[in-house]
Amino acid sequence: MPLHIAIAGAGIGGLAAAAFLTRDGHHVTLFERFAAPRPLGAGLMLQPTGLACLAQLGLDRAAIAQGEVIARLWGETVSGKRIFDVAYGEIGPKVFGLAMHRATLFGILYGDVVRLGVPMVPATEIAASRLDVDKRLLIDTNGREHGPFDLVIDGTGMRSTLRRSEMRLAYDAPCRYGAIWGIVAEPAGWPHRGELRQRYDGCHVMIGILPVGHAPGDERRLTALFWSLRVADYAAWREAGLEAWKARVIGLWPAAAPFVEQIKSPDEMTLAAYADTGLRQPYGERIVCLGDAARSTSPQLGQGANLALIDAATLSACLREQADVATALATYAIQRRAHTRFYAIASRWLTPFFQSDSRSAALLRDLTFPLMGHVPYLRREMVRTLSGMKTGLFSHLDPGQWHPDYALAGPALSSQPA
């Protein structure tokens, strides 16, 4: 039976959920705090898991056409020592990542939701909800109530206030390190297309170059440039001046000069701060969380948007297959548990090796990571981890469960790299 569903938050998870649930015949209304929904941030990477979910919506080809297919991830120290060099192709000829400008992914999902005619309520910040017999109402920050709805989906991200009354946080720890991100044009002759490249000095410096393809209305090939930074040092970074920072980046990584020289104002580098958050369980009566509202991690493994897309696909399948809302939400929580727990733990475990002040972590990383790269089993596990496929230390999933084009076995997509 079609349900009346409210989704708070028109981010990646909220938009994807609106697209899935509207296709299933439900009556969806989207609430967004901004007057016009918009993406925040610079670039991100979609993994085969997230791409398979986009494929269920018929949107993966548009994403591939506009993004940058990533075949390899490369990390090295400032002295040029290779820390990792992993190729998606290690686990299957058709496995690849897709780097995108956030605005591009957002535009693809938003365009789909507009085409489907999903009603949107902009400029409405949702603060809470309340149960009214067997329905749920949303309450905005002006005290206005919206609804009633059969189900409320919280897609308002890691700082959700909506979930507070119904769900309890299991942990909530701000990450000491964040990163500043900017988008620049790919310089002519850049030899590392199709690769995410990072350079480290200890664990306190990480510079990244991620080709992201095209942004809406921009013909240039673009690149996301990021620089790891302690959140508490952001004001000092601005104060020290852009030129000092540029000189430092170029000193540590001369090849980054044509990227960093394009930055003309500190405002072109946006600070992203992260937190490790998780819920005891991601649902309550007629309310459920997805994406960052359900859990958030440091983006070291680049999984957050993928997890949000999988959440949306799984939730819609549970509502389709289960007899009632309560059973569907409980099933959704069970189905998402192992996968999201693995990435929460793996991100927490890995982040200090790339973003911390620890000298011993740097030493250990520089000694052990290159060795791990020589063991084929461990290399494959590294790729599976990056590809968003791990569900436990010795288990993994196949993205083919969401769409046959992304099944590990089978013919390759025509538009992926050779």
Ligand SMILES: Cc1cc2nc3c(=O)[nH]c(=O)nc-3n(C[C@H](O)[C@H](O)[C@H](O)COP(=O)(O)OP(=O)(O)OC[C@H]3O[C@@H](n4cnc5c(N)ncnc54)[C@H](O)[C@@H]3O)c2cc1C
């Ligand atoms: C620097 C950085 C790099 C990242 N890189 C990657 C990557 O490479 N790959 C990857 O998969 N993930 C990456 N992530 C993580 C990814 O961006 C998030 O996990 C993903 O955006 C979560 O989607 P979401 O829909 O849950 O939340 P969001 O995208 O945060 O969307 C939340 C939406 O809710 C709206 N909202 C918030 N509060 C309210 C309210 N009270 N009422 C109404 N609306 C509200 C917001 O305006 C927004 O539109 C990265 C994150 C960061 C910070």
